[in-house]
Amino acid sequence: MGHSEGGRSNPGLLAAATGHHFAxxxxxxxxxxxxxGFTPHRFAPQDSRDLLHHGCGxxxxxxxxxxxxxxxxxxxxxxxxxxxxxxxARYRPAFVAFLGKPxxxxxxxxxxxxxxxxxMGFAGATTWVLPNPSGRNRAFTLEQLVEAYRxxxxxxxxxxxxxx
Numbered sequence: 488m489g490h491s492e493g494g495r496s497n498p499g500l501l502a503a504a505t506g507h508h509f510a511x512x513x514x515x516x517x518x519x520x521x522x523x524g525f526t527p528h529r530f531a532p533q534d535s536r537d538l539l540h541h542g543c544g545x546x547x548x549x550x551x552x553x554x555x556x557x558x559x560x561x562x563x564x565x566x567x568x569x570x571x572x573x574x575x576a577r578y579r580p581a582f583v584a585f586l587g588k589p590x591x592x593x594x595x596x597x598x599x600x601x602x603x604x605x606x607m608g609f610a611g612a613t614t615w616v617l618p619n620p621s622g623r624n625r626a627f628t629l630e631q632l633v634e635a636y637r638x639x640x641x642x643x644x645x646x647x648x649x650x651x
Contacts, residue, residue, distance in 0.1 A: 508535050508545045513622025515629055522629075523636035540645065548590045556587055556619065565595025575610035582643050583612040587619035594606065603638060615639050
């Protein structure tokens, strides 16, 4: 298994319909992953399985699709914690990145969560919380997203970021 595992807390409606993560036109995930150094070029949503060749995987915590992540009740995260923990324990990534704070808050029981590396791991993996790259998340510029993701990339792969 690769070095890190990440993904939205649940599938968006378009992802559920197409079967591809981060498929919305306004979603900045694929651009951020490339610019942060995880991929050699900007992947298209239908190329998401190719992330495995670059030491990364995508998954969700809650299977129920919603238009927005805030439509998931915190109880759904708590209910999903055991199954998600089992998945992480089975595949054993070194890092798990939650994209957005709600899933990690619901699963860890923490109320105050900082961005970046978390003091508490999850199912044997080092835990990170990164900003959600959704186009609806206007609190973060593209540059801020790239910088946040680059922090995980540098730790997970312990090396310089390849030039584009």
